[in-house]
Amino acid sequence: MKLEETDFMEAGQGEKVVLVHSSVAGAKQWRSLMETLAGEFHVIAINLFGYGDTRAWEGDGTQRLRDQARLIEPFLPSGAGRMSIVGHSFGGSVAMMAAAEFRTHVRRLVLIEPNPFYLLHKYGRSEAYQGAVALRDVIKSNGKAGTWEAAAEVFANYWTGPGSWDAMPEDRKAKFAQALGPNFHEWDAVMNEVRSLADWRRDLPRETTVVIARDTVRSIREIVELMQQHIPEWRFQQLERGGHMAAMTRPDLVNPIVRSALA
Numbered sequence: 542m543k544l545e546e547t548d549f550m551e552a553g554q555g556e557k558v559v560l561v562h563s564s565v566a567g568a569k570q571w572r573s574l575m576e577t578l579a580g581e582f583h584v585i586a587i588n589l590f591g592y593g594d595t596r597a598w599e600g601d602g603t604q605r606l607r608d609q610a611r612l613i614e615p616f617l618p619s620g621a622g623r624m625s626i627v628g629h630s631f632g633g634s635v636a637m638m639a640a641a642e643f644r645t646h647v648r649r650l651v652l653i654e655p656n657p658f659y660l661l662h663k664y665g666r667s668e669a670y671q672g673a674v675a676l677r678d679v680i681k682s683n684g685k686a687g688t689w690e691a692a693a694e695v696f697a698n699y700w701t702g703p704g705s706w707d708a709m710p711e712d713r714k715a716k717f718a719q720a721l722g723p724n725f726h727e728w729d730a731v732m733n734e735v736r737s738l739a740d741w742r743r744d745l746p747r748e749t750t751v752v753i754a755r756d757t758v759r760s761i762r763e764i765v766e767l768m769q770q771h772i773p774e775w776r777f778q779q780l781e782r783g784g785h786m787a788a789m790t791r792p793d794l795v796n797p798i799v800r801s802a803l804a
Contacts, residue, residue: 547612548594550586553579556648557624558803559613560586561632561639564724565696565717566789567592570629573792577800582625585616589635591723604726606734610639623648625803629788630656631724634731641736641744650749651802653788653795654761658731660738661763669763672699677728684725693718700758700785738771750776750802752795754783761785776802 550568552575560571568586575584588595589609598604613635618624625648628636633655640647658677661670676699683692694706697717709717736744749772753765769777778798783791 546596547615548588548592549616550575551584552576553582553584555582557616557618557622558582558584559616559624559626559636559639560584561613561626561628561636562586562589562592563630563632563786563788564727565720566629567720569593570789574627574788574796574799577792577796578803581800582803587612587616589632589723590726598723598726603729603733606634606638606730607642609635609727609730610642613639614643617643617646622646625649625651627651627653627799627803628655629653630785631727631731633657634734637741637745638734640746640749641741644744644746647746648748649803650746651752651799652749653752653799654754654757654785655751655764656731656761657734657764658760659734660767661760663737664767666763666767669760672758673732673760677732680721680724680728684722689718689721690714693721696721696724702784738767742772747774748776748802750778750798752778752780752787752798754780754785754787756782757785778802 558578562568562570568588571586575586578584589612591597624646626636626640633652634657636650636652637655640650658673676695679695680692683689697706751765751768780787780794783794788795
């Protein structure tokens with residue numbers, strides 16, 4: 542990828558830290574964390590395909606995590622320089638792939654509620670996997686039909702709890718449904734990957750921190766359980782509350798953990 546093909550926000554000076562946002566949110570989700578880190582790091586928050594001014598995913602081709610990870614390539618430090626990557630939810634899955642692809646440049650990795658759903662299937666977590674499959678099917682079927690509000694209702698209630706959609710103001714519902722479009726292709730990336738946890742253990746930094754909320758959704762909880770079982774040398778941090786969207790709704794809890802993990 543070329544630099545001009547990836548839309549981004551940046552702040553600060555020092556060693557680079559690339560931030561990768563979750564589905565629907567875009568780079569703007571990181572404003573608070575950027576303020577926290579800018580005094581020590583050169584912070585770059587990228588927009589994935591279909592967010593900000595980064596072009597939408599083209600055509601009907603199946604998206605892969607590697608495709609999204611390539612958006613980070615223009616920001617790699619020169620020579621023997623090192624950087625860190627932070628990713629939330631879908632951005633966590635992209636961050637894993639980017640850290641593996643560009644491993645010689647990556648010093649530290651922070652994964653906040655990462656969602657590589659395919660691991661649930663690969664390691665026999667059938668019930669949690671089927672819950673993710675059901676959500677994917679809702680997004681795919683409504684996306685093809687153009688009924689994005691119906692998809693957005695199920696998406697919001699899955700990630701932030703029953704009744705979340707009904708509690709949302711009408712103008713926010715419209716914006717949320719419109720922003721959900723890129724998620725149609727993102728499901729292919731997190732469902733069709735093939736790397737095992739042994740592969741991730743080999744290719745990702747030993748200095749990897751995984752952040753999860755105690756009250757998160759089952760699928761994410763079981764993904765992190767698998768990581769703990771297979772890669773025990775990683776650092777695991779649990780929030781007592783905040784749910785899957787804690788990176789945005791509870792920056793007071795998440796930001797200090799991220800800063801400590803990067804220090």
